[in-house]
Amino acid sequence: MATVHKINEDLVKERQKCTFNVQELTYLLDGGEEVTKERREFENILRNVKELQDEVPEVYLSHKERYENAVRKTCILQNVRNDFEKKREVLSPRNIFRAGYAVIKDVSPFFLHNGMFVPTIIGQGTPEQQAEWLPKAKAMAIIGTYAQTELGHGTFIRGLETTATYDAKTEEFILNSPKVTSYKWWPGGLGTTVNHCITVAQLYINGKKYGIHPFIVQIRDLETHKPLPGIKVGEIGPKMGFATANNGFLGFQNFRIPRKNMLMKNAQVLKDGTFVKGMNEKLTYGTMVMVRVNIVSDSAFHTAMAATIAVRYAAVRHQSQLKAKEPEVQIIDYLTQQHKLFIAIATSHAFSNTYTWLYQAYLKVVEDLGKQKQDHLPELHALSCCLKATSSRDAGVIVEQCRLACGGHGYMASSNLPIIYGYTTAAITYEGEHTVLLLQTARYLMKAWMSALEGKVLAPSVAYLVDWLKSDKQRWQNTPEVIVKGFQHVAAGKIKDAFDAIQKHVKAGKDYEDAWNLASVQLIKASEAHSRAILCDGYLRETVRTSSSVSPSLAKVLNHLVQLYIVYWTLETAGDLLVYSNIGKDDIAVLKEKYEELLALIRPNAVGLVDAFDISDEILQSTLGSYDGRVYERLMEEAMKSPLNKEPVNQSFHKYLKPFIKKAKL
Numbered sequence: 316m317a318t319v320h321k322i323n324e325d326l327v328k329e330r331q332k333c334t335f336n337v338q339e340l341t342y343l344l345d346g347g348e349e350v351t352k353e354r355r356e357f358e359n360i361l362r363n364v365k366e367l368q369d370e371v372p373e374v375y376l377s378h379k380e381r382y383e384n385a386v387r388k389t390c391i392l393q394n395v396r397n398d399f400e401k402k403r404e405v406l407s408p409r410n411i412f413r414a415g416y417a418v419i420k421d422v423s424p425f426f427l428h429n430g431m432f433v434p435t436i437i438g439q440g441t442p443e444q445q446a447e448w449l450p451k452a453k454a455m456a457i458i459g460t461y462a463q464t465e466l467g468h469g470t471f472i473r474g475l476e477t478t479a480t481y482d483a484k485t486e487e488f489i490l491n492s493p494k495v496t497s498y499k500w501w502p503g504g505l506g507t508t509v510n511h512c513i514t515v516a517q518l519y520i521n522g523k524k525y526g527i528h529p530f531i532v533q534i535r536d537l538e539t540h541k542p543l544p545g546i547k548v549g550e551i552g553p554k555m556g557f558a559t560a561n562n563g564f565l566g567f568q569n570f571r572i573p574r575k576n577m578l579m580k581n582a583q584v585l586k587d588g589t590f591v592k593g594m595n596e597k598l599t600y601g602t603m604v605m606v607r608v609n610i611v612s613d614s615a616f617h618t619a620m621a622a623t624i625a626v627r628y629a630a631v632r633h634q635s636q637l638k639a640k641e642p643e644v645q646i647i648d649y650l651t652q653q654h655k656l657f658i659a660i661a662t663s664h665a666f667s668n669t670y671t672w673l674y675q676a677y678l679k680v681v682e683d684l685g686k687q688k689q690d691h692l693p694e695l696h697a698l699s700c701c702l703k704a705t706s707s708r709d710a711g712v713i714v715e716q717c718r719l720a721c722g723g724h725g726y727m728a729s730s731n732l733p734i735i736y737g738y739t740t741a742a743i744t745y746e747g748e749h750t751v752l753l754l755q756t757a758r759y760l761m762k763a764w765m766s767a768l769e770g771k772v773l774a775p776s777v778a779y780l781v782d783w784l785k786s787d788k789q790r791w792q793n794t795p796e797v798i799v800k801g802f803q804h805v806a807a808g809k810i811k812d813a814f815d816a817i818q819k820h821v822k823a824g825k826d827y828e829d830a831w832n833l834a835s836v837q838l839i840k841a842s843e844a845h846s847r848a849i850l851c852d853g854y855l856r857e858t859v860r861t862s863s864s865v866s867p868s869l870a871k872v873l874n875h876l877v878q879l880y881i882v883y884w885t886l887e888t889a890g891d892l893l894v895y896s897n898i899g900k901d902d903i904a905v906l907k908e909k910y911e912e913l914l915a916l917i918r919p920n921a922v923g924l925v926d927a928f929d930i931s932d933e934i935l936q937s938t939l940g941s942y943d944g945r946v947y948e949r950l951m952e953e954a955m956k957s958p959l960n961k962e963p964v965n966q967s968f969h970k971y972l973k974p975f976i977k978k979a980k981l
């Protein structure tokens with residue numbers, strides 16, 4: 316029988332202080348009681364699968380062993396999931412995504428299968444293609460990835476070099492990787508796991524180039540798993556994180572695939588080689604839009620993980636005295652510690668709330684596209700770019716801040732903060748590099764500004780530009796609503812400045828493209844300010860909306876969190892607000908006090924708030940963040956698992972140290 320340990324006394328006291336119902340918040344964050352129940356039930360089943368328990372912590376395994384262990388466990392996870400779904404409903408993607416962390420300590424080698432391969436077939440395939448590939452892909456009879464990036468190009472996908480040349484005689488495409496730079500590089504699972512992939516390649520028909528399109532390609536034999544003739548595939552080697560993601564490379568040499576393997580929901584190639592244009596060529600980029608939306612949700616989860624670890628640890632950890640002769644204090648009672656941590660909790664809520672409305676906006680665009688309507692696509696693209704960029708970047712900063720808040724122990728692999736940092740920061744680069752995505756949003760903002768000047772009606776997310784042009788700056792008040800207006804004024808002011816900078820360069824004789832480049836630092840600042848205004852506005856609106864449907868005690872806490880988020884960012888961007896809004900120095904002084912008040916209000920609920928994220932110990936994988944708070948015991952237990960502690964004297968002593976010391980004595 317498993318030993319039941321006592322819960323750390325500080326944590327017991329913290330939980331007693333909590334002023335709201337933790338369970339109620341968990342249900343709210345999950346999207347309903349049923350979702351929470353389903354999640355817990357599934358996590359509970361996984362907890363009891365003996366084969367999923369690691370005898371040796373993964374960190375001590377070699378690169379190869381780690382990968383093999385991840386594949387082994389991913390297969391078990393998939394089987395458990397299949398059994399679960401046979402008896403009950405299909406698990407929600409978020410719940411299966413969360414459970415994955417309990418099984419694979421790092422990133423699953425199947426990550427891209429569910430994350431991009433299946434969604435691309437859904438988003439880019441015709442009904443016939445879906446009927447052919449989806450059942451096999453969903454059942455994992457075939458396993459795939461998304462192979463777009465090449466050694467030479469990741470951002471500029473119009474520059475991809477893999478070619479797909481149509482041969483009308485055989486009704487096939489011939490895939491080739493003409494140069495080393497045209498090798499696919501990065502796709503998760505490609506190294507040694509998948510047997511299929513979506514390959515994004517330049518289409519050629521009768522010598523004419525038709526741009527990039529997605530193709531389904533089988534790359535390995537389904538029986539032997541050997542690469543098919545004409546395929547060169549392998550793993551790219553160790554990275555900063557993503558240790559078990561099995562990222563790979565791939566090259567083609569006259570590799571033939573049938574015509575029906577080009578995903579043709581948008582553009583088509585007919586048997587005779589006629590190219591039929593799609594409604595909008597950018598719809599080929601659709602999977603990326605979907606993943607960017609999902610990254611906002613991932614960022615919320617990663618932030619919640621780091622916050623849970625660091626807040627629980629801060630409640631357990633005592634260090635230094637506030638007053639002489641008094642006991643050492645819980646480090647969570649240092650205001651500087653609260654400053655580092657409470658924003659982590661609020662940020663996770665801000666991203667969850669943002670994801671809720673952004674995902675609905677995404678679904679609406681998908682529905683519209685089905686009716687051949689694409690009016691809201693540019694706005695969704697602009698929003699998904701800047702919110703992906705800002706949420707992943709903020710999450711990276713927050714996770715690192717949480718690590719620092721745990722002092723030396725945060726640096727331990729067993730805290731799990733290094734792994735969380737690895738996958739959080741990867742998201743800043745993948746699925747569209749940070750700066751590049753901010754610049755995509757900036758393109759939209761420049762057009763919106765021009766439309767605003769022309770008096771046109773703007774899309775809701777940029778409608779504030781019209782208000783800003785129409786009215787004088789509003790009289791400042793230190794209320795969340797007026798502060799959000801202030802963020803919009805900052806965004807509008809920076810958008811105007813960037814626009815004027817471009818115009819100035821153009822007037823001085825520069826090409827528009829050069830002018831754009833010369834103004835691009837201002838452009839990304841405008842995009843960042845726009846993101847912050849959107850995040851704060853959306854978070855505030857969602858909080859007001861949900862507050863009416865939850866208990867008053869919970870509504871109060873949610874209100875503290877959203878205020879903290881807004882006031883935190885006011886103080887962080889005070890310089891901008893002083894330039895672009897009516898805020899005064901005195902208002903900032905008042906807000907500094909308000910911020911300290913909010914920290915004090917949140918303090919009794921800090922542990923309750925991270926408990927409400929309901930991240931099980933198996934998912935958290937952290938010596939510092941477990942529910943029972945046995946921090947020191949767990950650190951010691953984990954240390955004892957080091958292979959170096961398995962023998963009293965390591966052989967290197969006899970081999971190297973002893974002769975070395977002897978020599979030194981002579």
Ligand SMILES: CCCCCCCC/C=C\CCCCCCCCC/C=C/C(=O)SCCNC(=O)CCNC(=O)[C@H](O)C(C)(C)COP(=O)(O)OP(=O)(O)OC[C@H]1O[C@@H](n2cnc3c(N)ncnc32)[C@H](O)[C@@H]1OP(=O)(O)O
Nearest residue numbers: 408409412430470471472597600609612696745746747758
């Ligand atoms: C089902 C969901 C349930 C919810 C569950 C959520 C819980 C989470 C669950 C699961 C999580 C799963 C997460 C899975 C994560 C998997 C990630 C894995 C690892 C990473 C994979 C990858 O990185 S794949 C490769 C990604 N690569 C990129 O992103 C490349 C970036 N580059 C580009 O996108 C383009 O090249 C770029 C846009 C930068 C430029 O393109 P270009 O053609 O040159 O265009 P440009 O000239 O600049 O602009 C022209 C015009 O087109 C417009 N536009 C551009 N892109 C789009 C678009 N995508 N959509 C619409 N319109 C677009 C652009 O705005 C321009 O318009 P105008 O200004 O001319 O009007």
Ligand SMILES: Cc1cc2nc3c(=O)[nH]c(=O)nc-3n(C[C@H](O)[C@H](O)[C@H](O)COP(=O)(O)OP(=O)(O)OC[C@H]3O[C@@H](n4cnc5c(N)ncnc54)[C@H](O)[C@@H]3O)c2cc1C
Nearest residue numbers: 461462463464468469470501502503741745746747748750
């Ligand atoms: C962990 C991980 C997993 C990945 N998984 C996959 C996968 O499964 N499938 C896949 O296809 N790809 C994958 N990728 C690749 C990823 O999508 C690309 O790395 C990403 O899109 C960035 O492209 P890049 O590497 O070419 O960077 P680059 O574009 O070369 O960026 C380098 C620098 O140049 C700057 N830059 C580039 N273009 C511009 C511009 N127009 N204006 C201003 N600055 C610019 C960038 O801001 C950046 O600072 C993965 C990457 C990582 C790190």
